[in-house]
Amino acid sequence: MAKRKDYQVRLQNLRSRRYDVALSRAVVTESFSKEARASVKYVYEAMEPIGASYTNKSYDEAKRVQAQIDTLPIAFQFDYQGSVPLNTHIKLHSDLDILVVRTIANLKSGFTADQLTSTINLLKDARTNIEAKLRSAYPTATVDASGCKCLNISGGSLSRSFDIIMCSWYDNYAYQQSGLKQHREIWLHNKCKFGEFDNPFSHMHQVNLKDTRVGGGYKRIIRLLKTLRSDAAPQIKLSSFLITSVMYHMADAEYSQTNYSVAAARRMSMLVNTRNHLDKVVTNQAYRRGLSSPDNSEKLFDENDATLVTELRKLRQELDDILMDLAEEVESTSYYQKTFSNPSEAFLALSKASVIYG
Structure with missing residues (x-):
């Protein structure tokens, strides 16, 4: 009976995404019957989360990058967004989005046009400085500055790829009243056009x-x-x-x-x-x-x-x-x-x- 999909090939694709070079094997859970057919293994294994130790490695690598950024004479805070903090990533070595928050550029409800202009300029300056720092700190890595909303760094001594996203906090009325992270927004810097507000924490x-x-x-x-x-x-x-x-x-x-x-x-x-x-x-x-x-x-x-x-x-x-x-x-x-x-x-x-x- 011919299958509509080649599940052996798909299982190999899945194992490749979850391959640990150090162990020389794919890290899969196999939480189903050993006698289960390839189609069942593929569907069930695709639902399983990446192991916490590998996700933690992504954060450890991110902290290396953050430590270099922190050597700049500029005050930053760091946070994350995307599939990794949500635990919906499907690769052992998943990319991670690092939010680099320039705290001096923070906005609050009722901000003026001049304050927003100042924030935009501060974030533009910070992106320029961070790009230069990453290029000098990781000379064998690839730093891609073509993105409108982020810098990307990968390769060299890094085992993960990172999108570096420049932003400031926006403390709206809801956050000022609750103090809850899910109510806090950010102003995203965009080098190609005007920036925008976003709330990745509410989504997560x-x-x-x-x-x-x-x-x-x-x-x-x-x-x-x-x-x-x-x-x-x-x-x-x-x-x-x-x-x-x-x-x-x-x-x-x-x-x-x-x-x-x-x-x-x-x-x-x-x-x-x-x-x-x-x-x-x-x-x-x-x-x-x-x-x-x-x-x-x-x-x-x-x-x-x-x-x-x-x-x-x-x-x-x-x-x-x-x-x-x-x-x-x-x-x-x-x-x-x-x-x-x-x-x-x-x-x-x-x-x-x-x-x-x-």
């Missing part, structure tokens, strides 16, 4: 809250979809932010609120629910254009969303193919090979999945 806070509510199922699905995005040929062009935001809107009850020690049939149900949610986003324009980011700060789609819809349709097809392959394994025997012509038939079969996925 909402993602973490939902994942806790659903017992970890939300982040498992994010990791799976990011893996499918990376392994698709040609690669699917969707940002991690969009995948995370779209799946934020799948109802809590649609996620498996259990861990991997519980019946695997519930995990299959979560995959089917994910596929159906993506289908709703693709086919229901009114629903799609009503979706916003997890912190409700921006709309995800507008009247110019055709390209994004095309890419989401590809992601949905990836899930369709995988679910039909899984369902055919459930229904087939050594004497009888079951095939499905459409996803809906396969979904019914998956509802009966049990021992094979244990």
